[in-house]
Amino acid sequence: MMFSQFVIAEAGSTTLGTFLFVTLSFLLLLFLIKKFAWGSITTILQQRADKIANDLDSAEASRIKAAKLAEERKQQLLDSRNEAQTIVNRAKETADKSGQAIISDAKDEAVNLKEKAKEEVALERKQVLESLKGEIGEVSIQLATKIMQQELTKESHETLINSYIEGLGSGHETR
Amino acid sequence: MDEQTLKFSLFGIKFDGTVCIMVGLTCLLVFGIVYFFSRNMKLKPTGKQNALEWVVDFVRGIVSSNLPSKEVQDFHLLAFTFFLFVFVSNLIGLVTKIVIQPGDQSLWKSPTADPLVTLSLALTVVLLTIFYSIKKFGIKKYFVNSYLKPVGFLLPVNILEEFTNTLTLGLRLYGNIFAGEVLLTLLTKVAKSYGIVSFVLAVPLEMIWQGFSIFIGSIQAFVFVTLSMVYISHKIEEKE
Numbered sequence: 001m002m003f004s005q006f007v008i009a010e011a012g013s014t015t016l017g018t019f020l021f022v023t024l025s026f027l028l029l030l031f032l033i034k035k036f037a038w039g040s041i042t043t044i045l046q047q048r049a050d051k052i053a054n055d056l057d058s059a060e061a062s063r064i065k066a067a068k069l070a071e072e073r074k075q076q077l078l079d080s081r082n083e084a085q086t087i088v089n090r091a092k093e094t095a096d097k098s099g100q101a102i103i104s105d106a107k108d109e110a111v112n113l114k115e116k117a118k119e120e121v122a123l124e125r126k127q128v129l130e131s132l133k134g135e136i137g138e139v140s141i142q143l144a145t146k147i148m149q150q151e152l153t154k155e156s157h158e159t160l161i162n163s164y165i166e167g168l169g170s171g172h173e174t175r
Numbered sequence: 176m177d178e179q180t181l182k183f184s185l186f187g188i189k190f191d192g193t194v195c196i197m198v199g200l201t202c203l204l205v206f207g208i209v210y211f212f213s214r215n216m217k218l219k220p221t222g223k224q225n226a227l228e229w230v231v232d233f234v235r236g237i238v239s240s241n242l243p244s245k246e247v248q249d250f251h252l253l254a255f256t257f258f259l260f261v262f263v264s265n266l267i268g269l270v271t272k273i274v275i276q277p278g279d280q281s282l283w284k285s286p287t288a289d290p291l292v293t294l295s296l297a298l299t300v301v302l303l304t305i306f307y308s309i310k311k312f313g314i315k316k317y318f319v320n321s322y323l324k325p326v327g328f329l330l331p332v333n334i335l336e337e338f339t340n341t342l343t344l345g346l347r348l349y350g351n352i353f354a355g356e357v358l359l360t361l362l363t364k365v366a367k368s369y370g371i372v373s374f375v376l377a378v379p380l381e382m383i384w385q386g387f388s389i390f391i392g393s394i395q396a397f398v399f400v401t402l403s404m405v406y407i408s409h410k411i412e413e414k415e
Contacts, residue, residue, distance in 0.1 A: 013189065014182060014189045014190055014191040014194075014291065015291055016188055016189075017185075017190035017191065018190070018191050018289070018291040018292060018295060019291065019294075019298070020188070021190060021191075022194070022198055022291075022292050022296060023295055023298075023299050025198050026202075026296070026299060028202065029202045029206055029256055029260060030252070030253065030256045032206050033205075033206060033209055034252055036206075037206075037209045037210050037212075037213040038252050040213050040216050041213050041228075041231055044216040044217070044218065044224075045228070047218060051218060
């Protein structure tokens with residue numbers, strides 16, 4: 001019968017022997033695996049777990065850093081845009097101002113030139129009038145001398161002419 | 176079905192030679208596989224390392240579903256060794272069958288197809304549960320925690336449970352594997368009975384049954400480790 005194997009006290013039973021052999025083999029196997037293989041298995045598993053944790057952490061850190069950088073860039077862009085706007089505004093202002101200055105300078109100059117031209121014209125006319133005065137006097141004297149044949153002295157004649165011309169001049173100015 | 180085995184005696188203790196050979200072979204196989212598979216381990220696993228890590232992870236799953244998470248690390252190696260040992264033991268008998276004719280002595284069978292081996296394993300498990308419980312609580316508290324909780328009058332039942340646990344754990348494994356081997360032996364006898372015709376008929380049946388036995392062997396290894404962890408958790412968890 002196969003159940004005879006369970007009877008520990010039976011003569012010739014292998015129960016104790018089997019128990020000892022199986023248990024000792026098992027414990028030896030346990031010890032050998034622990035000594036020669038288990039260390040590397042758990043080490044590698046632990047390393048992988050650590051690495052994954054580290055990778056996750058550093059990924060999180062880089063994500064935050066990237067977000068911060070993007071924010072900075074955005075701010076800088078905004079700043080430079082503002083600065084550019086300011087520069088353009090200032091340039092426009094300057095240009096406006098200098099344009100005004102140039103225009104008013106030109107106006108002044110034009111006024112000056114006109115003034116000067118007027119003065120010159122007036123001066124010239126005066127000179128012309130002066131010279132005309134002399135010439136007309138002489139011509140009329142010659143004419144009168146020829147006509148009246150020395151009826152009048154040169155001095156009395158000149159006063160006569162002068163009064164005449166003054167009357168002419170005032171008459172000319174009122175016109 | 177009462178097969179004979181090689182018996183010899185050493186230091187006045189009788190040994191079962193077949194069982195010793197097969198247990199030794201199993202240990203050698205398990206250690207060889209684990210040792211070979213755990214060489215050159217890398218952070219990025221490849222080939223054999225993947226297989227080993229899968230087994231390690233599988234066993235960790237069994238352990239962590241039965242034990243509190245801070246204890247898992249302590250019993251991982253034990254469960255791992257039990258699992259591989261029982262698994263290889265279950266399968267090794269399916270490979271072949273060697274019988275020496277005078278005396279009909281069998282030389283090759285699953286170690287776990289022998290009731291003494293499975294009962295030895297079961298006894299080892301139960302002794303280990305007691306050992307770990309005493310290690311954790313001390314003798315007095317171990318006794319109170321294991322046998323007088325939740326109520327004192329369950330003491331006889333609780334003590335009886337130690338023996339029934341040993342018996343059920345061992346005989347379940349033995350019964351499953353032994354039955355598989357018996358049927359394989361019967362199929363072999365069928366194959367031999369009517370010459371070539373029965374041989375051709377029996378070969379596919381034998382193959383099917385071997386496949387089924389592989390399935391049974393894996394399931395039983397899983398069940399054995401799971402129950403061991405359940406018993407351990409009963410002993411090392413503090414009860415209300």
